[in-house]
Amino acid sequence: MKITVVGAGNVGATCANVIAHKELANEVYLVDIKEGFAEGKALDIWETSPINLYDSRTIGVTNDYSATAGSDVVVITSGLPRKPGMSRDDLIATNAGIVQSVTENVMATSPDAKIVIVSNPLDVMTYAAYLTAKVDSKRVFGMAGILDTARYRSFLAMELNVSPKDIQAVLMGGHGDTMVPLPRYTTVGGIPVTELIEDDKLEAIVNRTKKGGGEIVKLLGTSAWYAPGAAAAQMVEAIVRDQRRVFPVCAWLQGEYGMSDIYLGVPVILGKNGIERIIELELNADEKALLDQSAEAVRNVMGVLDKMNA
DSSP, X not given: OEEEEEOOSHHHHHHHHHHHHTTOOSEEEEEESSTTHHHHHHHHHHTTHHHHTOOOEEEEEEXXXXXXXXXXXXXXXXXXXXXXXXXXXXXXXXXHHHHHHHHHHHHHHOTTOXXXXXXXXXXXHHHHHHHHHOSOGGGEEEOOHHHHHHHHHHHHHHHHXXXXXXXXXXXXXXXXXXXXXXXXGOEETXXXXXXXXXXXXXXXXXXXXXXXXXXXXXXXXXXXXHHHHHXXXXXXXXXXXXXXXXXXXXXXXXXXXXXXXXXXXXXXXXXXXXXXXXXXXXXXXXXXXXXXXXXXXXXXXXXXXXXXXX
């Protein structure tokens, strides 16, 4: 079993670290374009193996995809953060170019790999990878919903003073302010969350979740990495161990929820083949309206990429 993480920055290195600690593969490769960067990160992670008692070997390479050949799962975290003065279209153009180039290299060396996209803007970068990979969409999907629901559940755990282990939640839509947390499908130890918390407090938590990434940026001056890295690693675990976990994942819709030709966050069963099945929930009118709104925002961003590729 071989797993590759492309991009050895904070998110990628955290993801590789968690994957190694969980011993999800014999070899975990880190790839980066900066000379020596992935090698250093991988060596640092490997040097924790005698302390944390695991055998997964972490290996770093500089822009050498031949070393990663035959990877079962590839996580792509590559991309640049949005800088002052950079428009949304500039960010999409820059990161789409990076993701498409990485995907081409991945498919050339690991044609059977499942590809997990973490790069932002998440929904459109997953779309860019899918267009480039030219494989079944169940093998190309994005990590956003697991991170967003983790934030949602962690905020609820703090408010209710309960273990986050007992909180289950579903969240749909695009990754960003238009995401759609679903309190109706949120439970605490099997108890509907609406029976345990006042409506106004729940609404405040939902709104905090939508701005969760921005809250971290405001505090740190940079994007989060521990939670995103761990969330991507959890997806990898579900795939390599064929756990068939039910997760919110950015998936290619072809008629589900009345939508087609769009990458959007929906609940899926994740297993050895990637997306084993997309789960269609019964949404009420308000929930469907919010999902439609979110989808429209995602389509607008996908349209920017389509114009660039035209």
